Amino acid sequence: MLIKRRKLMTVGPIKTDKGEDSVFAHPSFYAEFAPRDDQAAFVDSIYILKDRGRLTESRISFASPLKELAFVFREGDSAGKVVFNEPSLNCRRKGRAFFGWIVGVKLKPNCPGTPSVHNPTIVACRDALARIVRDSPSCFDILDSVDLMLLALARKARPPSILGCDPLDAPHGRVSDLAGHIGKSVRTLQRRVRTSTGCPPKRFLAVQRFRRSVYEIAAGGDGLSGIASDLGFSDQAHLTREFRRHAGVTPGAFRQAWGRPRAQAVRFLQDAERSSRLVMAVWPLGTTTESG
Incomplete structure (x- = not known):
């Protein structure tokens, strides 16, 4: 983008x-x-x-x-x-x-x-x-x-x-949630996500959650704390850290x-x-x- x-x-x-x-x-x-x-x-x-x-x-x-x-x-x-x-x-x-x-x-x-x-x-x-x-x-x-x-x-x-489903539609929470979503073990998930994306599942989920946050923040409808909660960040500060890491700028x-x-x-x-x-x-x- x-x-x-x-x-x-x-x-x-x-x-x-x-x-x-x-x-x-x-x-x-x-x-x-x-x-x-x-x-x-x-x-x-x-x-x-x-x-x-x-x-x-x-x-x-x-x-x-x-x-x-x-x-x-x-x-x-x-x-x-x-x-x-x-x-x-x-x-x-x-x-x-x-x-x-x-x-x-x-x-x-x-x-x-x-x-x-x-x-x-x-x-x-x-x-x-x-x-x-x-x-x-x-x-x-x-x-x-x-x-x-x-x-x-x-x-x-x-x-x-690779996964038997579209990874972009998978849960944005923990790796175990994604494994349960596709009906595979965590170890199998680790191997398949690395093959598909070149990164471990935890890193992939973080980038995918960031991608979703870009659209939510750009839309401007909700406050940052609400977006953080909806997307599974622990709090607004967590959202800010991850967004800066992947975008080079803060959400604000x-x-x-x-x-x-x-x-x-x-x-x-x-x-x-x-x-x-x-x-x-x-x-x-x-x-x-x-x-x-």
């Missing part, structure tokens, strides 16, 4: 039939989309970032339990490149501003196998996206290419068998950054009657029209 410090605020859930069009009209934006139903077992979300240095001039990459497959197209690089990232247990600061497009897929820990950046299906998707982003694409142009890639990869992949500083009036973040309601998959979008204020 890329968060621009000091420039974001949250807006309550809204419903719009033109959400995608309004977001793509901005020269800089970050948009997150829900996966298709047939992808949801192994895909957490799909995101699109277009930036001209506004959102990424000074940013922090948060710790995340998710694998990530990203297609990166910097200005001046017509071919682009493919990057695969394993789950990250620590926050990282990235100081260089980005100019161009990034299309990414956040994969759940139980995603079968490790995608190869040289896989012909992935390379074909990169080439298709390179052609698409050179013009003025819509989100549907981009999502169609990504969906086709994911469909092809799913057909060739072995079925997931993060919430305040999302309250500054220099950029806008919007959550879009999911409606069964709409074809839209747009979940959330962020863009700098004062950039309502395409300006190159």
